Amino acid sequence: MSATAESPVAAPSILARLTQPRPLIVLILLMWLPLITYVMFGSMIGPSKDIVLLPAVPATILLYVLAVRAWWESKIAVIGASLVFFWLLMAVTAPYLPLIDPNQPIAPFTLPFSEKKDIFFWLGTDYKGRDMLSRAIWGCQRVIVWGVTATLVAYVVGTAFGLLAGYLAGWWDEIISFIANILLSFPVMVLFILILNYLGQSGFNIVIAVTFASAPAIMRIVRGLALDIKSRDYVYAAQTRGEHPIWIMVVELLPNVRGPIIVDACLRLGYTTVAITTLTFLGLGLQPPDPDWGLMIKEAANTAMIFKFSYMLIIPALSVSTLILGFNLMADGLREMSLRD
Numbered sequence: 001m002s003a004t005a006e007s008p009v010a011a012p013s014i015l016a017r018l019t020q021p022r023p024l025i026v027l028i029l030l031m032w033l034p035l036i037t038y039v040m041f042g043s044m045i046g047p048s049k050d051i052v053l054l055p056a057v058p059a060t061i062l063l064y065v066l067a068v069r070a071w072w073e074s075k076i077a078v079i080g081a082s083l084v085f086f087w088l089l090m091a092v093t094a095p096y097l098p099l100i101d102p103n104q105p106i107a108p109f110t111l112p113f114s115e116k117k118d119i120f121f122w123l124g125t126d127y128k129g130r131d132m133l134s135r136a137i138w139g140c141q142r143v144i145v146w147g148v149t150a151t152l153v154a155y156v157v158g159t160a161f162g163l164l165a166g167y168l169a170g171w172w173d174e175i176i177s178f179i180a181n182i183l184l185s186f187p188v189m190v191l192f193i194l195i196l197n198y199l200g201q202s203g204f205n206i207v208i209a210v211t212f213a214s215a216p217a218i219m220r221i222v223r224g225l226a227l228d229i230k231s232r233d234y235v236y237a238a239q240t241r242g243e244h245p246i247w248i249m250v251v252e253l254l255p256n257v258r259g260p261i262i263v264d265a266c267l268r269l270g271y272t273t274v275a276i277t278t279l280t281f282l283g284l285g286l287q288p289p290d291p292d293w294g295l296m297i298k299e300a301a302n303t304a305m306i307f308k309f310s311y312m313l314i315i316p317a318l319s320v321s322t323l324i325l326g327f328n329l330m331a332d333g334l335r336e337m338s339l340r341d
Helices: 014-018 021-045 047-053 056-070 075-096 132-168 170-184 188-199 203-229 233-240 245-281 293-300 311-340
Strands: 114-116 119-121
Touching: 014 021, 014 056, 021 047, 021 056, 021 075, 021 132, 047 075, 056 075, 075 132, 075 311, 132 170, 132 203, 132 245, 132 293, 132 311, 170 203, 188 203, 188 245, 203 245, 233 245, 245 293, 245 311, 293 311
Parallel strands: none
Antiparallel strands: 114 119
């Protein structure tokens, strides 16, 4: 009998357990579902709608910790995640922060770091006297929710058609590619304007417009990856076992194309944020009275021509820029880590 005792295996830490797929998906849902419920359906919930966001606050903080832990080898990705999660945290904590009502007019044209009517305005007020700090923080909610939702729907549609075109090939590929080429022949902003002029200005119609504009390009990326991967041995093995084509596409192909898709998604989130802000500036996007960065830029366009009031334009513009920069840095960092692997 051996006298040497087996050393006990160390139990994984809580953070290590949370990085597993199922806990990670639960955390994402705990952050995202309350936020979209609050933004999209808050008016239907009534006065108690602030309670909806309570689970999203710890979920957002935990997701940020997990992201930093997973991407620590890439400082670029960590900086990008910090910028993105800063605005996500502002979005989910906005009702609980000591902020002035973003739609309440108090003291027009108050400069930053000034006090009027016994209220100190850190970032000043706009031409209607509404607090700029409050509007900048509340404004991130609609941009993030509608931007991410629109991008997600575009990826679901584009990925589904890309897998069909790449794996089934033949007439499936010809028809899907033909339709995609027609949509890609339109300049993106022209396509946005055509769809929103026809359907009307609303967040849900923005989702439709982004899907029509982005899904064809996503489809082509996924199609190319599927064409390459479908000749691998494990796909032949699944075909030999008699697996259904949908099962093969979802279980065998999709997990092996997710890397490039995630990197492209981070970049496309930035493009979508720019598009939504631009559409709102043109009067075709999200509508008042609730604060929105694009709307703030539109309202400040004339006033900001006077230098001392330029902060009304600079604040929302910097807010948009930092969020887009965060998405782009995340994409660069993830690409950098994938090349190392």
